[in-house]
Amino acid sequence: MHTNDEMQALLVDTVRRKVGYPLRKKVTLGILGGVAISLGFLAAIRAMAPLTALQSPVVSLIGASLFPVGLIMIVFTGQELATGNMFVLGYGALNRNLGWLRYFFEVILITLLNGLGAILLAYIFGHYLGLTKVDIYGKQVATMAMSKVTPSMPMIFFSAIGANWLVAMGVYLGMVAKDTIGKIVAMWFPVMIFVLIGFNHVIANFFLLPAAYFNGTITLVQMLHNLVPAFLGNTFGGLLLAASLYFTKDKNNA
Numbered sequence: 001m002h003t004n005d006e007m008q009a010l011l012v013d014t015v016r017r018k019v020g021y022p023l024r025k026k027v028t029l030g031i032l033g034g035v036a037i038s039l040g041f042l043a044a045i046r047a048m049a050p051l052t053a054l055q056s057p058v059v060s061l062i063g064a065s066l067f068p069v070g071l072i073m074i075v076f077t078g079q080e081l082a083t084g085n086m087f088v089l090g091y092g093a094l095n096r097n098l099g100w101l102r103y104f105f106e107v108i109l110i111t112l113l114n115g116l117g118a119i120l121l122a123y124i125f126g127h128y129l130g131l132t133k134v135d136i137y138g139k140q141v142a143t144m145a146m147s148k149v150t151p152s153m154p155m156i157f158f159s160a161i162g163a164n165w166l167v168a169m170g171v172y173l174g175m176v177a178k179d180t181i182g183k184i185v186a187m188w189f190p191v192m193i194f195v196l197i198g199f200n201h202v203i204a205n206f207f208l209l210p211a212a213y214f215n216g217t218i219t220l221v222q223m224l225h226n227l228v229p230a231f232l233g234n235t236f237g238g239l240l241l242a243a244s245l246y247f248t249k250d251k252n253n254a
Contacts, residue, residue: 001176001177001178001182002175002176002177002178004250007172007175007176007250008250010175011088011091011092011095011175011246012092012095012097014088014175015088015089015091015092015095015097015098016092016097018080018085018088018089018106019089019092019097019098019102019106026080026109026110026113027113029078029079029080030079030080030082030109030110030112030113030114030116030117031113031114031116031117031120032077032079032080032117033074033079033080033081033082033110033113033114033117033203034113034114034115034116034117034118034119034120034121034203034206034207035117035118035120035121036070036071036073036074036077036079036081036117037070037071037074037081037114037118037201037203037204037207038070038117038118038121038122038125038204038206038207039069039070039073039121040066040067040068040069040070040071040073041067041070041204041207041208042121042125042126042131042132042207043066043067043069044062044063044064044066044067044195045063045131045132045137045140045141045144046131046137047062047063047066048060048062048063048140049136049137049139049140050136052136052139052140052143053136060196060198061196063195064192064193064195064196065192067191067192067195067204068170068187068188068191068192068195071084071167071170071171071187071191072183072184072187072188075171075174075183075187076180076183080110080113080114081110081114081203082107082110082111082114082202082203082234083163083164083167083168083201083202083203083234083238084167084168084171084238085106085107085110085238086107086164086168086234086235086237086238086239086243087164087167087168087171087172087238087239087242087243088171088243089103089106089107090103090238090239090242090243090244091243091246091247093243094243094244094247095247107235111202111203111231114203114206115202115203115206118203118204118206118207118210119206119207119210121207122207122208122210122211122214123210123214126141126207126210126211126214127211127214127215132211132215133211133214133215138215141208141211141212141215141217142212142215142217144208144212145208145209145211145212145217145218146212146217146218147198148200148205148208148209148226149209149218149222149223149225149226153225153228153229154229156200156225156226156229156230156233157229157230157232157233157236158233159198159199159200159230159233160199160200160201160202160229160230160231160232160233160234160236160237161233161234161236161237161241162194162197162199162237163194163199163200163201163230163233163234163237164201164233164234164235164236164237164238164241164242165237165238165241165242166190166191166193166194166199167190167191167194167201167234167238168237168238168241168242168243169190169242170186170187170188170189170190170191171187172242172246173186173187173190174186174187200226200229200230200233200234201230201234202227202230202231202234205226205227205230206227209222209223209226209227210223
């Protein structure tokens with residue numbers, strides 16, 4: 001595994017690489033990142049629905065175990081994920097590798113691109129092919145979507161803080177590990193935990209909520225009721241609960 005000094009250098013190099021991508025590359029990697037997260041979520045839904053119908057006690061555990069596949073695909077293929085960037089680029093902003101306006105521009109841009117990829121997958125695979133629409137799968141999506149849009153906006157905000165604190169931990173631990181298996185295991189468990197708890201992840205919700213909307217389960221207003229505080233909470237968690245703490249730790253060790 002990487003030492004603390006190596007991790008500081010690796011984080012700074014990652015920030016400079018991400019910020020230096022040309023716009024066309026960011027667009028491609030951002031859309032693909034949203035697709036990857038959605039594929040992991042789609043797999044979870046397809047596995048959970050039959051178990052829900054059987055009233056199995058392991059429904060949530062199975063779904064949470066499959067969801068991290070999306071993050072693993074993103075990391076190993078070099079795609080872009082907004083929630084990961086909220087942490088990594090936040091570390092760079094605190095370290096003065098980029099300005100704060102650039103930080104928020106990058107985060108918002110990749111969020112929108114991830115969202116586009118997620119919505120495309122929700123429509124093509126979920127709605128058009130019926131993978132999140134028919135029979136027990138539509139019911140599973142409806143149940144999960146309602147659990148996301150029913151809580152108050154402050155509750156969604158704080159839930160999203162927890163989600164991205166765990167995602168950031170998974171990203172950081174994945175960077176610490178040097179070998180492939182170590183990276184997979186290090187990323188898997190923090191992400192699995194946030195899904196098992198039921199925290200709000202804005203990019204995952206960019207897949208789930210449109211899938212429910214295409215089924216006629218929720219409205220656009222309900223989608224925004226979740227996505228806005230989820231984005232703000234994810235940003236807060238990635239920046240203040242993750243980036244600032246790791247940055248402070250590194251400076252105190254210097």
